[in-house]
Amino acid sequence: xxxxxxxxxxxxxxxxxxxxxxxxxxxxxxxxxxxxxxxxxxxxxxxxxxxxxxxxxxxxxxxxxxxxxxxxxxxxxxxxxxxxxxxxxxxxxxxxxxxxxxxxxxxxxxxxxxxxxxxxxxxxxxxxxxxxxxxxxxxxxxxxxxxxxxxxxxxxxxxxxxxxxxxxxxxxxxxxxxxxxxxxxxxxxxxxxxxxxxxxxxxxxxxxxxxxxxxxxxxxxxxxxxxxxxxxxxxxxxxxxxxxxxxxxxxxxxxxxxxxxxxxxxxxxxxxxxxxxxxxxxxxxxxxxxxxxxxxxxxxxxxxxxxxxxxxxxxxxxxxxxxxxxxxxxxxxxxxxxxxxxxxxxxxxxxxxxxxxxxxxxxxxxxxxxxxx
Amino acid sequence: xxxxxxxxxxxxxxxxxxxxxxxxxxxxxxxxxxxxxxxxxxxxxxxxxxxxxxxxxxxxxxxxxxxxxxxxxxxxxxxxxxxxxxxxxxxxxxxxxxxxxxxxxxxxxxxxxxxxxxxxxxxxxxxxxxxxxxxxxxxxxxxxxxxxxxxxxxxxxxxxxxxxxxxxxxxxxxxxxxxxxxxxxxxxxxxxxxxxxxxxxxxxxxxxxxxxxxxxxxxxxxxxxxxxxxxxxxxxxxxxxxxxxxxxxxxxxxxxxxxxxxxxxxxxxxxxxxxxxxxxx
Numbered sequence: 001x002x003x004x005x006x007x008x009x010x011x012x013x014x015x016x017x018x019x020x021x022x023x024x025x026x027x028x029x030x031x032x033x034x035x036x037x038x039x040x041x042x043x044x045x046x047x048x049x050x051x052x053x054x055x056x057x058x059x060x061x062x063x064x065x066x067x068x069x070x071x072x073x074x075x076x077x078x079x080x081x082x083x084x085x086x087x088x089x090x091x092x093x094x095x096x097x098x099x100x101x102x103x104x105x106x107x108x109x110x111x112x113x114x115x116x117x118x119x120x121x122x123x124x125x126x127x128x129x130x131x132x133x134x135x136x137x138x139x140x141x142x143x144x145x146x147x148x149x150x151x152x153x154x155x156x157x158x159x160x161x162x163x164x165x166x167x168x169x170x171x172x173x174x175x176x177x178x179x180x181x182x183x184x185x186x187x188x189x190x191x192x193x194x195x196x197x198x199x200x201x202x203x204x205x206x207x208x209x210x211x212x213x214x215x216x217x218x219x220x221x222x223x224x225x226x227x228x229x230x231x232x233x234x235x236x237x238x239x240x241x242x243x244x245x246x247x248x249x250x251x252x253x254x255x256x257x258x259x260x261x262x263x264x265x266x267x268x269x270x271x272x273x274x275x276x277x278x279x280x281x282x283x284x285x286x287x288x289x290x291x292x293x294x295x296x297x298x299x300x301x302x303x304x305x306x307x308x309x310x311x312x313x314x315x316x317x318x319x320x321x322x323x324x325x326x327x328x329x330x331x332x333x334x335x336x337x338x339x340x341x342x343x344x345x346x347x348x349x350x351x352x353x354x355x356x357x358x359x360x361x362x363x364x365x366x367x368x369x370x371x372x373x
Numbered sequence: 374x375x376x377x378x379x380x381x382x383x384x385x386x387x388x389x390x391x392x393x394x395x396x397x398x399x400x401x402x403x404x405x406x407x408x409x410x411x412x413x414x415x416x417x418x419x420x421x422x423x424x425x426x427x428x429x430x431x432x433x434x435x436x437x438x439x440x441x442x443x444x445x446x447x448x449x450x451x452x453x454x455x456x457x458x459x460x461x462x463x464x465x466x467x468x469x470x471x472x473x474x475x476x477x478x479x480x481x482x483x484x485x486x487x488x489x490x491x492x493x494x495x496x497x498x499x500x501x502x503x504x505x506x507x508x509x510x511x512x513x514x515x516x517x518x519x520x521x522x523x524x525x526x527x528x529x530x531x532x533x534x535x536x537x538x539x540x541x542x543x544x545x546x547x548x549x550x551x552x553x554x555x556x557x558x559x560x561x562x563x564x565x566x567x568x569x570x571x572x573x574x575x576x577x578x579x580x581x582x583x584x585x586x587x588x589x590x591x592x593x594x595x596x597x598x599x600x601x602x603x604x605x606x607x608x609x610x611x612x613x614x615x616x617x618x619x620x621x622x623x624x625x626x627x628x629x630x631x632x633x634x635x636x637x638x639x640x641x642x643x644x645x646x647x648x649x650x651x652x653x654x
Contacts, residue, residue, distance in 0.1 A: 065555075065559060067555050067559075086563070088558045088559070088561045093559055093560065094555075098552060100556040101556075102553060102556070102571060104574045104651070104653050113557070117557070117560060117563075147653060161560065162560075
């Protein structure tokens with residue numbers, strides 16, 4: 001493991017732990033959906049479970065909600081053991097992926113549902129429903145049936161229906177995935193603002209890494225039922241622990257090299273490193289590579305010359321594929337530079353090449369794999 | 374799109390069928406109900422005598438009332454059997470679901486008459502039930518009131534119509550998204566609250582459809598009272614049958630039929646409206 005895994009954010013337990021997942025495993029038949037997952041959620045934290053489909057992120061959420069029973073492990077909320085309680089006794093609420101609004105109840109009755117089943121005094125229900133609807137800006141829809149509302153509106157009602165119960169932890173199962181791109185962006189910022197305002201911890205499931213980066217205090221990246229890395233968005237991007245993390249979050253170049261006498265060699269490139277001797281895998285973000293003539297002098301700059309193989313313009317930046325010779329192709333993101341051709345000089349800081357632990361994402365031939373996440 | 378000739382050809386068989394076997398018989402029945410029988414022959418003389426007889430003769434009213442009572446009992450009994458069965462199968466049967474479903478449906482393939490005779494064999498004086506009771510020394514003499522009573526009719530009809538009640542309820546329960554059940558539990562609803570506030574309201578269309586089946590089919594049944602009912606359980610369809618048969622009073626029989634038909638249509642209309650009111654998709 002690189003030093004990324006023992007970074008301050010992930011090593012120091014959060015100040016006040018709200019929920020604790022201890023060694024949770026879940027098996028469906030012969031499939032190990034979750035393998036020995038342990039993590040903590042702090043009060044008021046926005047924690048995202050990120051992963052591909054089949055990574056077990058939704059199963060973990062359902063275990064916390066109580067819709068599934070763990071095969072092994074425990075879930076604690078403060079001094080209360082959660083995993084042995086039925087869902088209706090847990091002080092968590094869920095926003096479902098397809099909203100799961102009750103079709104036979106209008107918006108007001110949907111929102112009031114949680115209070116009604118817990119026999120809250122009638123006088124109190126009305127006020128709290130009003131308040132919850134105001135919070136999600138849906139007050140004027142109190143009498144509407146869910147089927148007459150748009151996806152975004154149903155989303156807000158689902159949120160109000162969960163939040164009215166004043167849970168300490170809100171579980172959100174890909175709540176924005178059914179919305180179109182623009183609405184999703186808008187809901188993301190509203191969701192984040194709402195979470196800050198009410199100060200409830202959110203456990204948020206998504207497969208969208210941009211969404212995870214934009215919203216989270218910390219991201220827990222799951223892969224095949226195991227926890228790959230848990231860290232803040234900045235940390236997980238700048239210091240990925242594994243090659244998989246580096247590729248899943250953002251884009252990267254994975255360089256496989258040999259360390260010998262404190263120097264790493266990777267194809268035509270070489271630079272000084274603190275790594276011990278042997279094979280290393282390095283993650284180098286495309287934006288770390290610059291045109292040599294534009295760059296300020298680095299103390300640890302690695303210069304190389306390469307031929308432009310492909311140039312993709314995307315407005316704010318250009319995406320280049322650089323053939324460095326010796327079967328090494330690097331991807332670079334540079335400021336718009338106009339049409340390029342032939343060979344150019346590039347440079348990157350050796351400090352930006354982050355040693356990551358190996359993973360199957362790397363091509364078995366040993367040839368650097370530049371697949372982007 | 375489709376030519377006029379094509380449409381005519383396609384529409385002709387069903388239209389012909391409906392006219393020949395539905396509208397024509399109903400028209401004849403309707404006409405008959407306003408005629409009368411004089412000196413053993415049908416007289417085509419328009420009058421309201423049959424309807425007057427129907428509403429003034431207490432015998433008919435009494436039988437109508439009994440018929441409604443039996444039909445209502447059958448409806449309630451088959452709902453009480455069919456709903457829990459459908460609920461169990463849909464929500465808690467797990468991998469045995471398919472097998473159990475088939476087992477519930479199988480009796481529908483057995484002839485109505487065979488099942489009727491089976492009940493006769495079970496409930497009779499020297500039947501299976503009395504044999505068992507005597508063997509266990511619960512009774513010395515055969516109990517005679519099992520067979521030939523309204524009870525026997527309700528029992529037999531409940532047995533026959535429970536699958537009909539089960540099917541629409543099961544279909545309605547299967548259509549309830551399971552995330553709604555999870556949402557209810559998530560919001561603090563225990564099993565009871567979840568059932569009463571989510572599952573039951575969402576299954577009402579199926580429940581109404583099932584209840585309508587049981588009630589309407591029982592209302593017009595004449596075989597069950599014939600086989601296991603006896604004189605104390607005569608139903609309105611038996612009266613109609615005898616009026617068209619031995620009694621040879623087709624006009625009165627037709628008048629009663631018209632009344633049953635109108636009641637049934639009104640009932641179907643009402644339940645359909647109710648089902649619409651309770652469906653949310």
